[in-house]
Amino acid sequence: MIEANIKVNEQRKKIHPHKFTLWVALGSIVMMFAGLTSAYIVKRDAPGWTTFSIPRAFWYSTGVMLLSSVTVQMALKAFKEREMMRYRNLITLTAFLGVAFVGLQWIGFKSIWNSGITLKGSGGGQFLYIIAGLHALHVLGGIVALIILFIKAFASKVRRYDSIPIELMSTYWHFVDLLWIYLFIFFMGIK
Amino acid sequence: MSNEATLHGHAATSHDADVHHDEHGHHHKETFITKYVFSQDHKMIAKQFLITGMIWAILGGLMSVLFRLQLGYPDAHFQILEDLLGSKWAKGGQIQPEFYYALVTMHGTVLVFFVLTGGLSGTFANFLIPLQLGARDMASPMLNMLSYWFFWLASVTMLSSLFVETGPASGGWTSYPPLSALGDASEGSKIGMDLWIISMALFVVSSLLGGLNYISTILNLRTKGMSMTRMPLTIWALFFTAILGVLSFPVLLSGFILLLFDRHGGTSFYLSDIYIASGKALPNEGGSAILYQHLFWFLGHPEVYIIILPAMGLVSEVMSVNARKPIFGYMAMVGSMFAIAVLAFLVWAHHMFVTGLNPFLGSVFVLLTLLIAVPSAIKVFNWLTTLWKGNIRFTPAMLFAIGFVSMFISGGLTGIFLGNSTLDIQLHDTYFVIAHFHIVMGVSGILGMFAGIYHWFPKMYGRYLNNTMAYIHFWITLVGAYLIFWPMHYEGLAGMPRRYLDYSGWLSFNQFGGLNRFISTVAMIVFAAQLLFVFNFFYSIFKGRRVITQNPWGATTLEWTAPIRPGHGNWPGEIPEVHRWAYDYAKDGRDFIPQTEPLGSNESAH
Numbered sequence: 001m002i003e004a005n006i007k008v009n010e011q012r013k014k015i016h017p018h019k020f021t022l023w024v025a026l027g028s029i030v031m032m033f034a035g036l037t038s039a040y041i042v043k044r045d046a047p048g049w050t051t052f053s054i055p056r057a058f059w060y061s062t063g064v065m066l067l068s069s070v071t072v073q074m075a076l077k078a079f080k081e082r083e084m085m086r087y088r089n090l091i092t093l094t095a096f097l098g099v100a101f102v103g104l105q106w107i108g109f110k111s112i113w114n115s116g117i118t119l120k121g122s123g124g125g126q127f128l129y130i131i132a133g134l135h136a137l138h139v140l141g142g143i144v145a146l147i148i149l150f151i152k153a154f155a156s157k158v159r160r161y162d163s164i165p166i167e168l169m170s171t172y173w174h175f176v177d178l179l180w181i182y183l184f185i186f187f188m189g190i191k
Numbered sequence: 192m193s194n195e196a197t198l199h200g201h202a203a204t205s206h207d208a209d210v211h212h213d214e215h216g217h218h219h220k221e222t223f224i225t226k227y228v229f230s231q232d233h234k235m236i237a238k239q240f241l242i243t244g245m246i247w248a249i250l251g252g253l254m255s256v257l258f259r260l261q262l263g264y265p266d267a268h269f270q271i272l273e274d275l276l277g278s279k280w281a282k283g284g285q286i287q288p289e290f291y292y293a294l295v296t297m298h299g300t301v302l303v304f305f306v307l308t309g310g311l312s313g314t315f316a317n318f319l320i321p322l323q324l325g326a327r328d329m330a331s332p333m334l335n336m337l338s339y340w341f342f343w344l345a346s347v348t349m350l351s352s353l354f355v356e357t358g359p360a361s362g363g364w365t366s367y368p369p370l371s372a373l374g375d376a377s378e379g380s381k382i383g384m385d386l387w388i389i390s391m392a393l394f395v396v397s398s399l400l401g402g403l404n405y406i407s408t409i410l411n412l413r414t415k416g417m418s419m420t421r422m423p424l425t426i427w428a429l430f431f432t433a434i435l436g437v438l439s440f441p442v443l444l445s446g447f448i449l450l451l452f453d454r455h456g457g458t459s460f461y462l463s464d465i466y467i468a469s470g471k472a473l474p475n476e477g478g479s480a481i482l483y484q485h486l487f488w489f490l491g492h493p494e495v496y497i498i499i500l501p502a503m504g505l506v507s508e509v510m511s512v513n514a515r516k517p518i519f520g521y522m523a524m525v526g527s528m529f530a531i532a533v534l535a536f537l538v539w540a541h542h543m544f545v546t547g548l549n550p551f552l553g554s555v556f557v558l559l560t561l562l563i564a565v566p567s568a569i570k571v572f573n574w575l576t577t578l579w580k581g582n583i584r585f586t587p588a589m590l591f592a593i594g595f596v597s598m599f600i601s602g603g604l605t606g607i608f609l610g611n612s613t614l615d616i617q618l619h620d621t622y623f624v625i626a627h628f629h630i631v632m633g634v635s636g637i638l639g640m641f642a643g644i645y646h647w648f649p650k651m652y653g654r655y656l657n658n659t660m661a662y663i664h665f666w667i668t669l670v671g672a673y674l675i676f677w678p679m680h681y682e683g684l685a686g687m688p689r690r691y692l693d694y695s696g697w698l699s700f701n702q703f704g705g706l707n708r709f710i711s712t713v714a715m716i717v718f719a720a721q722l723l724f725v726f727n728f729f730y731s732i733f734k735g736r737r738v739i740t741q742n743p744w745g746a747t748t749l750e751w752t753a754p755i756r757p758g759h760g761n762w763p764g765e766i767p768e769v770h771r772w773a774y775d776y777a778k779d780g781r782d783f784i785p786q787t788e789p790l791g792s793n794e795s796a797h
Binding site: 015016017018020021024025027028029031032033034035036039042043046047048049118119120121122123126130134 | 330331334399402403404406407408410411412437438439440441442444445446448449452456457458459460462463474475476477478479482485486489
């Protein structure tokens, strides 16, 4: 892969094509959530709109998500410094924080559900289930990628020096973090 | 060791290292599976898209022949239909209403998405982007392969919906709720609708994976010297197409997700105040069917440019090569495509003028819609001026390219009628609309695709298509398309609505009985001509005249510097370097100068 990078640089490439692909993909994901949140805004004026109160679990999950962004960044730093043990621990920790986030979202959903807001209707709660649910799916996708990195870090006998996969991972993870912050503020601010 | 070894995940495609290289260039082991099925070679993936698209085109075309049979001969009984399709769909040899709706829905879905999006972009973006840019393969061959297989899964899912007991989706290719949201509403809104949504979701995934790859390949993997302004217009067109897809398909997906929840989760995003035929009122409240239309057309309108832009790119390239002249107004072509790509996102509500849209908002959309005429006209003028005083070679590809321009002008003019919200009150949902979009998008798109296939077939398969069959195919298709769709303008102006099973019961539309029979007859002839093309295509893959020169059309672009049958990696040696733009034809007393030729002492950089 190092040779690949040199070759890529030879072809006067400023940004690795896989990184670029990821950025375009993130733009695409943004469009999906932009579509859904603008549908939310439009629907707010319709009759029969209902609201929900933000459950406490979402505050915790937001904290967990922010923390996991820090750990994934530290993991990238550790990898670049060749601190492989620290790197492995940090990506493991990030994956666990990701699972904790999804769990907390689930608890949050349940408390809203128990307050009487089910899938019946077309208010804020129904949008929340779908929008935050889709976000959680994106986090789960990130966890799968983390597990793959984790297996690679332990299973391989070959030393890996290429940091591109981990950089891709951290970019994606920061993205789902930011996306959740946006959604969280959106759901708090726009009722 | 070169970058493709890591990029492709193959053990060794050491093209650079090996001087003694045969034409096929496969040193790594390739099994039948890795070469023809789960291939990561962009050229093979392009062929997979093309052939899958052709199968869909035959099916989609056949559907139109079936419903044209009904429209042309509403009272006739074709016993063979009952024998073939069973008594449920064709009782007594007549197309049943439910089946008719399924046919028009599937015809639209298949042609718009599976043929003119998957088949067109999938084929030519995959085939041409690496070859014309001087890249070994796509930025991510793996994602590229997945893109095809998601397309395949979407295809299989859609195909399977034709065989379920209640039939495929039948609420129109736009699948508006509440019809599409309520299983009780019609036969086609049952399992067929679910399969439709699942298939379309898979299709969106396929388009996104493909689009991501096209964009990052174009921006990152151009060979040395290939600046953006030296790219052939095909690449520019495919670039804007990919951007449109990446930004608009996710919005469609979010619309489908809400639709799925309305169908199965009990939500009412799109449903409100509905009484069903039995007199029962549904509990859903507060939903808005218009919301779906906004989400749908936010994709749906860019979608028509996703179809037409690649065709425009292919036509520009084919036309310049066969007129032996530089394309007229290269930067104006790029600029107008950019303008079309931007405007594509700002006009979606012109599909919704009669939904009760605020008339003031409507007039904004009228203005933006009519603005599209400006870049479109620029493109048309540039094509005509490219032809002007050209040394034209009327190859089949060139004929299709000229046919494209003709169709695009004819269909574009009626777009000016329909873009006006006041005229749209009369014309909305009539045959005028059918005529407009079939000419400007459907036929133009397919003519552009044919131009591309005829032009690049020698590069794809190392053989030529048969010219005689090609000329017959062209003339029947062009004349036939005008004969089918031109009369529909008159029917539409008279107010004849689309999607009706039988018009003979209306006094106002009775007069068109003969015209409808005429249209149906021509439609069958044109369909037969397409089968001639299909025969030509498969016959020529195996038996066509062999290509013996590397650059049979005398073109400047890089794909013709690759071997006649390029292996995975495209160039056996170094990737060629580019020194000039793609349109040096008839320059300095020479017929053409390839992009790889260094600048002469008397030339300035271009």
